[in-house]
Amino acid sequence: MRSLLSLAVLAAASVVSAVSVTGNRLLVVLDDVAEKESYSKLFGSLADRGFDITYDTPRSEDLQLFHLGERTYDHIVFLPTKVKALGPKLTPQILLDFVNAAGNIMVALSATTPASTSTVAFLAELGISLPQERTGLVVDHFNYDTVSASEKHDTLVLHNSKPVRYDMWDVFSLRDDEFLALPHTVGHTLGAGELLTPILRAPSTAYSYNPKEQTEAVDPDDLFAAGQQLALASAFQARNSARVTVLGSAEMLQDKWFDTKVAVEGGSKVSTKNAEFAKTLTGWTFQELGVLRVEEIEHRLKDSNETNPEIYRIKNEVHYQISLSEYRWDAWVPFNANPNDPPQLEVSMLSPFHRLNLAPEEHSATDRTRTYSTDLILPDQHGIFNLRVNYKRPFYTYVDEKCTVSVRHMAHDEWPRSFVISGAWPWISGIGATVSGFVMFCAIWVYSKPAAPLVKKTQ
Amino acid sequence: MAGKKNARSEPAAAPATTATSTPSAKAPLTPTKNPIPIPTPAQPKAVAAQGGWAQVFQNLYDYYLSETPQRTKLLDVFLLFLVLVGALQFLYCILAGNYPFNAFLSGFCGTVGQFVLTISLRIQTTEANKADFPKVSPERAFADYVVCSLILHFFCVNFIN
Numbered sequence: 001m002r003s004l005l006s007l008a009v010l011a012a013a014s015v016v017s018a019v020s021v022t023g024n025r026l027l028v029v030l031d032d033v034a035e036k037e038s039y040s041k042l043f044g045s046l047a048d049r050g051f052d053i054t055y056d057t058p059r060s061e062d063l064q065l066f067h068l069g070e071r072t073y074d075h076i077v078f079l080p081t082k083v084k085a086l087g088p089k090l091t092p093q094i095l096l097d098f099v100n101a102a103g104n105i106m107v108a109l110s111a112t113t114p115a116s117t118s119t120v121a122f123l124a125e126l127g128i129s130l131p132q133e134r135t136g137l138v139v140d141h142f143n144y145d146t147v148s149a150s151e152k153h154d155t156l157v158l159h160n161s162k163p164v165r166y167d168m169w170d171v172f173s174l175r176d177d178e179f180l181a182l183p184h185t186v187g188h189t190l191g192a193g194e195l196l197t198p199i200l201r202a203p204s205t206a207y208s209y210n211p212k213e214q215t216e217a218v219d220p221d222d223l224f225a226a227g228q229q230l231a232l233a234s235a236f237q238a239r240n241s242a243r244v245t246v247l248g249s250a251e252m253l254q255d256k257w258f259d260t261k262v263a264v265e266g267g268s269k270v271s272t273k274n275a276e277f278a279k280t281l282t283g284w285t286f287q288e289l290g291v292l293r294v295e296e297i298e299h300r301l302k303d304s305n306e307t308n309p310e311i312y313r314i315k316n317e318v319h320y321q322i323s324l325s326e327y328r329w330d331a332w333v334p335f336n337a338n339p340n341d342p343p344q345l346e347v348s349m350l351s352p353f354h355r356l357n358l359a360p361e362e363h364s365a366t367d368r369t370r371t372y373s374t375d376l377i378l379p380d381q382h383g384i385f386n387l388r389v390n391y392k393r394p395f396y397t398y399v400d401e402k403c404t405v406s407v408r409h410m411a412h413d414e415w416p417r418s419f420v421i422s423g424a425w426p427w428i429s430g431i432g433a434t435v436s437g438f439v440m441f442c443a444i445w446v447y448s449k450p451a452a453p454l455v456k457k458t459q
Numbered sequence: 460m461a462g463k464k465n466a467r468s469e470p471a472a473a474p475a476t477t478a479t480s481t482p483s484a485k486a487p488l489t490p491t492k493n494p495i496p497i498p499t500p501a502q503p504k505a506v507a508a509q510g511g512w513a514q515v516f517q518n519l520y521d522y523y524l525s526e527t528p529q530r531t532k533l534l535d536v537f538l539l540f541l542v543l544v545g546a547l548q549f550l551y552c553i554l555a556g557n558y559p560f561n562a563f564l565s566g567f568c569g570t571v572g573q574f575v576l577t578i579s580l581r582i583q584t585t586e587a588n589k590a591d592f593p594k595v596s597p598e599r600a601f602a603d604y605v606v607c608s609l610i611l612h613f614f615c616v617n618f619i620n
Contacts, residue, residue, distance in 0.1 A: 418562045418619045423555060427566025428619060430548040434541065434570045435612050441537045441577075442605060448530050450597060 019050030020287045021327050022102060023074030026051040027065075029058060029090070030079040039079070041255045042278055049288065049329075051075075058086040058116075065094055071101050075286045078119060080110040080250050086118035095122045104243045106285045108250035111137040111154070111184040111211070126236045127191030128246055131208055131224040138185040138230060138248065140206035145181055145262040147269065155183040156206065156232070157264050160277075164198050167341050169395045171289060172199050172233075172280055174273055181262045181272040182249040187230035195236055197394040199245070199281070202230035233281065241397035245285045253278050288329050290396045295323035295369045297401060299387055302375065311406045313414070314380050320345055321373035322358065322389055322401065334363060334370035343372050343391040343399070353379040358389070382409040530597075534581045538574060545570040562619050569615035573608060580604040 026046060030036060033055045036043060043053055054073070056063050058081055064072055076098070095118070099105060107123065109115050114135040123130060130136070139153045149155035158180050163170045174180070180200070187208040190196045207226035209218045224230075236244040251257060252274050261269040283289045300307045302317040312318060322343070326335035337343055342359065346352040358372035378385070385407050391399040418424040527535075548567045557563045583592050583600035592600075 415620065418559055421559050421562070424559050424562035424619070426551045426555075427548055427562040430544055430566035431569045431612075431615050431619060433544045434573050434615075437537060437540050437544070438573060438608055438612070441533065444533055445530060445601065448533055450530065 019330075020074065021291050022104065022287045024051050025073045026053045026075045026077065026286070027073040028053060028055045028077045028079065029063075029081065029086070030055065031057060031081045031083075033057065035079070038254045038256070041258050041275065042253050042282070045275075045279055046282060049283075051286070057081070058083050058090055060089075063089045065089070065098050065103075066101075071098065071103050073103065075104045076106070077282075078105070078107045080108065080113040081116060082113055083116055086116050090118055092118050092121040092125060096125055099238055099242045099244060100240065102240050102242045104285050104287060106245045106247065106282065108247045108253060109186040109188075110250040111135060111186050112251075115186070123188070123246060126244060127193040127196055128234060128236070129189050129191070130186065131188075131210065132222075133210055133213070135210060135212070136186050136208045136224055137211050138182075138187045138202055138206050138208050138232065140203055142205040143203050143264060145183075146265055147261065147263055148183065154185075155181055155262070156185060156202070157181055157262050158200065158203065158232075160200055164201065165394075167338060168197070169290065169338075169393070171284060171395055172277070174277070177270070178273045179262060179264075179270055180274055180277055181252060181257055181260065182232060183251045183257065185232055185249040187225060187232060187248055188234065188246060189225045189229055190231055190234055193236075195238060197235045197237070198231040198233070199235050200231070200233035201228045202226075202232055204228055206230060235284070235395065237394075237397070239398070241287075241291075243285050243287065245281060247281065283329065284395065287397075288327065291327040292335055292391075292397050292399050293325050293327065293332065294389075294399060294401055295325055297322050297389075297403060299403060299405070308403065309405070311408055312378055313408050313410065314378055314382050316378045316407075317375065318378055319373065319375050320358075320387055321361070321371050323369040323371045324399070325369040326396075332368050334367055336360070336370060337372070337391075341393070343389055345374055345376070346388045346390060347376065347379060347385055348388055349381070349383050349385050353381065353385075378407055382407050528586070531581065531585065534577060534584075538577055538581070541570055541574040541577065545574065565615045565619035569611065572611045572615075576604055576607050576611065 028036065028043070036055055047053055065076075066072060076095075095105065107119055109119075109130070114133065115130055117134070120130050120134055137154055138156065140156050141153050143157055144150075144153040145155040145157045159176060159178060160172060160174050160180060161176050163173055187202060187206075190198060204227040207218065208224045208230055210224075214222065231246075232248040234246050236246075238244070247253070252272075257272060258275040258278075259271060261271050263269045280289070297320075298307050299318055299320040301309065301312065302319050322345075324335040324337075324343070325332040327333075337360070339360075342357045345354070345356045345358055347354040347356075354376055356374050356376055358374050361371040361373055363370055383406075385405055387403040387405060389399060389401045418428060545567060548563070548570060552563050552567070580600055580603075582588055583595050583603075584597045
């Protein structure tokens, strides 16, 4: 009985602990607190995962993101609001400060409500642009839902089977027969920033238009974006690994889109995978997925037991290893890097002298970390070197670890002796010949007759 | 002193016109003797014009054997040996490369240094140069030579590592 009880307590504890690594205080900003009912499944899932959810409106007086310089929330979700601006408590600058303080933000937009100017300005700071007039609707006459939008074609049915680039983590990918439904979507375009990654892009037949102004036809000059340049969901991961996601369709998170069945033209009805996608998207944004942690760094001279010495000699053989683990929903698990794109070790002084792939070591199933290691020969250059692992990949938090070591030159007695080098033997024997010739010369000189001084004297 | 120098420079200038290496080797020897030897080397030259170079060298060789003190001959043999050893080392460096460079420097410079020191000894002990080193006896010169050579050997053996 008692063991059963403790087991239950343990289970409960594990459920409660199943939460983001950066904290569990979640703020949801929506137009009307009563609106949360239509998102009850999403918020129910978040609450189950241990988030402490606060609902608030931009008009609220006591809404505060910072108190005494500290964040009061760890994560924010913005649902569409009808206000023109989010007010003095949620200015773009405050939102940027929030991201700089390692807070995570998820912005959900909708074509039915224009985005607030604060949101537009905030996203513009990150390099994400929204259509003119802060609104737009993405339609696709080939990939629409025949059940709900057979006339307007404004509910997109997409399958997101591949990541944007082949070598990226496929965390948001679905199987080929699984579909997402995106009703009333606002598209956005991404700037050239390297911190931006599209999660979901529009199909090549989609385009964006303004339903209020461009009712008849879209003038090509006024077209905001079309095809794959339209992003429907995007991720921004700041340099401090804080995450911002933008989702074009807030309605896809609503309960009714979690379990409806949709059908593409000529296809059968299938239920959407919106619930799974919403869980992955919130989990990734709120640092429940793809969070990397460096457990241990060790470098040592080969065949030596002293770890992490401060000084090495040039051309020393050094073993370097780094242990990485990854947070996945509720536990740290070994991090398995893409074998074609492994973490790399840089031996750098100003610029890298070596950049070496780190190979994963064998590990047992019980391990919580995965060790990556390499053996290297230090460069033939003395000075202060950094052993640096700089691993920055989309959808993973950044790893940038430096170990600074001194590399000294050879001591004068560490060079090989000349008699060890066979090439030097002729010169050694040259000295030998000179010295022995000298000794023999001296011996004969001493025993030889001096020059007749008498002759000299007579002169 | 001045008279001696003049006596030396005169015959030296005369053979220089013949433009062979042989007179310069003879030149230092001439003042040691009486003025009489001067015609002796001069005569073979006249003969050489008729009898060929072989006669010249034969005469030089004979003169060298007869007029050179035994110690100077010993010095010359040792010098020849050093030139041989140095040339071999240098040849090896050209053919096989100079790695390890310190060994090459040490071996070759040791031989060259020994050569230079021996030349110094030869200059100081030659009777003809006695006037230039009035305070240096042959024994003193030899002692200097041994000390300097030992320092050189010590340095070379250290440097070859």
